[in-house]
Amino acid sequence: MTGDIGELKRKVVATIEGIRGQLEELALRIHGQPETKFEEEQAAGWLSEVARKAGFQVEKPLAGLSTAFRASFRGGDGPRVAFLAEYDALPELGHACGHNLIGVASLGAALGIALGLGRFPGTVELIGTPGEEGGGGKVILARAGVFDGLAAVMLFHPSSRTILWKYALARRKLFIEFIGKAAHASGSPDKGINALDAVIQTFNSINALRQHLPDDVRIHGIITDGGAAPNIVPDHASALFYVRALEDEYCDRVLERVMDCARGAALATGAQVNLELQGSYKSLRTNLPLARAFKENLEALGWEFDQVDPKERLGSTDMGDVSHVAPAIHPYLSIGPEELAGHSIEFREAAASEQGLAAMLAAAKALAMTALDVLLCPELRDAILRDFAALS
Numbered sequence: 001m002t003g004d005i006g007e008l009k010r011k012v013v014a015t016i017e018g019i020r021g022q023l024e025e026l027a028l029r030i031h032g033q034p035e036t037k038f039e040e041e042q043a044a045g046w047l048s049e050v051a052r053k054a055g056f057q058v059e060k061p062l063a064g065l066s067t068a069f070r071a072s073f074r075g076g077d078g079p080r081v082a083f084l085a086e087y088d089a090l091p092e093l094g095h096a097c098g099h100n101l102i103g104v105a106s107l108g109a110a111l112g113i114a115l116g117l118g119r120f121p122g123t124v125e126l127i128g129t130p131g132e133e134g135g136g137g138k139v140i141l142a143r144a145g146v147f148d149g150l151a152a153v154m155l156f157h158p159s160s161r162t163i164l165w166k167y168a169l170a171r172r173k174l175f176i177e178f179i180g181k182a183a184h185a186s187g188s189p190d191k192g193i194n195a196l197d198a199v200i201q202t203f204n205s206i207n208a209l210r211q212h213l214p215d216d217v218r219i220h221g222i223i224t225d226g227g228a229a230p231n232i233v234p235d236h237a238s239a240l241f242y243v244r245a246l247e248d249e250y251c252d253r254v255l256e257r258v259m260d261c262a263r264g265a266a267l268a269t270g271a272q273v274n275l276e277l278q279g280s281y282k283s284l285r286t287n288l289p290l291a292r293a294f295k296e297n298l299e300a301l302g303w304e305f306d307q308v309d310p311k312e313r314l315g316s317t318d319m320g321d322v323s324h325v326a327p328a329i330h331p332y333l334s335i336g337p338e339e340l341a342g343h344s345i346e347f348r349e350a351a352a353s354e355q356g357l358a359a360m361l362a363a364a365k366a367l368a369m370t371a372l373d374v375l376l377c378p379e380l381r382d383a384i385l386r387d388f389a390a391l392s
């Protein structure tokens, strides 16, 4: 079937090129009216409306999230492939992570196949995944089974560089609270129990623990309550920590050690401790056969990938949870110079720049081409499944 895949890809690419103006306008509109996590009513409405008008069936809300949606287009019998649309902005900074480009690139990919081909062996889905910035929207959707049974799940993320794949760390969010006893800090210190001391002792114990952890582990925290006044022994203090590691299992072991640091601090100070795990992202597992298909397609569009150590400068993403239930990729396309930092005013400008829009369009095309590979090549699907099974 390889012979006519090339022809179909050209058709789909031409279709995306044909709606370029509409896609660019929408990306700029979302950029100009930023909405933060789980409040993306306009963006989710605009994206799903365009899909609905193109003949997609739209489910909205999805999994109880009012700004999540799934738009499906069935081209015939066959596998289901999904493009994920992010569209949330950062508080105060606006679209400084360029999610406006992610959402519209995925829309463009889905439209390219649906409008360009109409009939094809399978279903394409555009899944609106809100609240990536600190909300973990995909974790909620993954738990609800939204990604189950998909042959491939894809999106692109804007960046300073073009990177085929890199790891993302498993992440656990731990809230630690100590309850002590208030007393006059000078007049009757012997009657008080100092909750802030327990927080400080927790930080010190964690700092001692660091010497005995491998390089991929990250532990970082802030004090969220440190007392009210110097002359009152703090009867309440709290801290919020992120614990991260390459592997989920190891991340949980480190989390347990961090909780022990807090328990030890409680024992040492006499304060009571409450521990609350407030959220968890799984590590990102890139499906390599799927990534290689994307690489070939983006290169065919004239793009080149930067050579990057996949374990360098890692964060975490809610795409991790998706990658544990379905074969997934999370490639990066450059939208500006190498020194461009994420979550900055410069990045926000790049997300509305000519270069940003060009990256979005290239991503839409390469994502659509890769979906065609998955829909039309049983050999690729086998390789994807083998790789996915090996990771599980």
Ligand SMILES: [Zn+2]
Pocket (backbone or CB within 6 Å): 097, 098, 099, 132, 157
């Ligand atoms: Zn982002």
